[in-house]
Amino acid sequence: MELTLCLNYPDWLPEWLLSHSGCYPDPNTRMRLAIELSQLNIQHESGGPFGAAIFDLNSHTLIAAGTNRVVSCGASFAHAEIMAITAAQKKLGHFDLATNGLPRCELVSSCQPCAMCFGAIPWSGIRHVACGARDSDARNIGFDEGPRHPDWIKALNNRNISVDLDICRDEAVAILQAYVKKNGPIYNTDL
Amino acid sequence: MELTLCLNYPDWLPEWLLSHSGCYPDPNTRMRLAIELSQLNIQHESGGPFGAAIFDLNSHTLIAAGTNRVVSCGASFAHAEIMAITAAQKKLGHFDLATNGLPRCELVSSCQPCAMCFGAIPWSGIRHVACGARDSDARNIGFDEGPRHPDWIKALNNRNISVDLDICRDEAVAILQAYVKKNGPIYNTDL
Numbered sequence: 001m002e003l004t005l006c007l008n009y010p011d012w013l014p015e016w017l018l019s020h021s022g023c024y025p026d027p028n029t030r031m032r033l034a035i036e037l038s039q040l041n042i043q044h045e046s047g048g049p050f051g052a053a054i055f056d057l058n059s060h061t062l063i064a065a066g067t068n069r070v071v072s073c074g075a076s077f078a079h080a081e082i083m084a085i086t087a088a089q090k091k092l093g094h095f096d097l098a099t100n101g102l103p104r105c106e107l108v109s110s111c112q113p114c115a116m117c118f119g120a121i122p123w124s125g126i127r128h129v130a131c132g133a134r135d136s137d138a139r140n141i142g143f144d145e146g147p148r149h150p151d152w153i154k155a156l157n158n159r160n161i162s163v164d165l166d167i168c169r170d171e172a173v174a175i176l177q178a179y180v181k182k183n184g185p186i187y188n189t190d191l
Numbered sequence: 192m193e194l195t196l197c198l199n200y201p202d203w204l205p206e207w208l209l210s211h212s213g214c215y216p217d218p219n220t221r222m223r224l225a226i227e228l229s230q231l232n233i234q235h236e237s238g239g240p241f242g243a244a245i246f247d248l249n250s251h252t253l254i255a256a257g258t259n260r261v262v263s264c265g266a267s268f269a270h271a272e273i274m275a276i277t278a279a280q281k282k283l284g285h286f287d288l289a290t291n292g293l294p295r296c297e298l299v300s301s302c303q304p305c306a307m308c309f310g311a312i313p314w315s316g317i318r319h320v321a322c323g324a325r326d327s328d329a330r331n332i333g334f335d336e337g338p339r340h341p342d343w344i345k346a347l348n349n350r351n352i353s354v355d356l357d358i359c360r361d362e363a364v365a366i367l368q369a370y371v372k373k374n375g376p377i378y379n380t381d382l
Binding site: 082 | 193195197202204205208255256261262267268273276278280281284286305306311313314335338339340350379
């Protein structure tokens with residue numbers, strides 16, 4: 001076996017991050033960045049139609065970003081949220097973003113988290129989650145959101161993690177539909 | 192940002208895999224390998240007290256393995272199950288282990304999957320899950336299993352993924368307790 005598990009971010013992402021550094025006080029603007037990531041992932045054929053970004057909850061500074069890389073990296077866990085969270089953990093130097101001394105972090109995702117990403121959120125130290133498209137929107141184009149906890153928002157709230165839904169939902173859904181029109185691969189459909 | 196997300200497996204793991212290649216028809220023997228991984232992870236101080244291995248469900252050949260690397264790699268998703276599943280996906284060349292042409296795969300884990308790993312299982316293509324310690328055993332030493340789906344076994348069964356519990360549970364619990372005696376770090380405790 002190889003000693004190192006390596007997954008590449010899209011080659012356009014580091015430059016995108018550099019050119020988008022700054023503060024974004026408006027929640028819609030933050031979501032539009034996540035949606036832009038999902039759109040660029042389609043345009044560059046670098047993965048599925050999902051994007052996510054991590055912001056400082058106080059200053060609203062962009063900290064890290066990720067896109068879906070499941071097919072491109074050959075790894076089923078490489079969802080946009082996991083890629084973004086891990087980039088933030090690497091950048092801030094700790095596996096728990098809620099550790100004292102680090103900024104409180106927000107996860108902004110172009111779509112509601114699936115069963116896995118929901119379960120990953122408490123471990124990550126994320127304190128707030130903002131979602132664009134609904135899981136039903138993802139299912140409408142053939143994706144599966146998995147056996148997510150039936151009361152997932154309350155389960156996160158119970159751990160002091162707040163959740164906002166339907167931020168710029170129509171814009172997020174438009175990107176999902178653009179992916180279908182481009183015949184992007186829909187995977188994990190036969191479960 | 193770095194273009195590549197890299198996580199190291201323990202440096203002792205590739206050699207362990209080479210020296211343990213072969214078929215293991217007895218479910219208890221397969222579990223003892225996962226438990227041995229958890230014990231070695233403590234002994235080498237390479238991570239938390241959790242080990243996992245992937246086997247071919249038909250031939251019972253050992254395919255891949257992983258251990259908990261959360262603290263050592265600074266990544267909250269680096270649970271033993273995720274590390275093992277990803278190693279198997281890299282080795283077999285596909286993000287979906289249930290793809291036609293690949294062996295049907297079993298995940299053998301020294302402890303029941305947490306909320307995240309439960310959600311990761313359907314995406315991985317794993318067809319059978321064998322668990323050693325219970326989530327209550329992990330909680331007893333201070334670990335948290337997260338807001339897992341309340342009916343997680345049925346949820347996996349509904350997706351044609353079978354689950355066996357309590358395989359060599361006492362031996363798995365003994366390793367968890369050895370970790371506590373060695374004052375191993377318990378993380379994600381303040382959720």
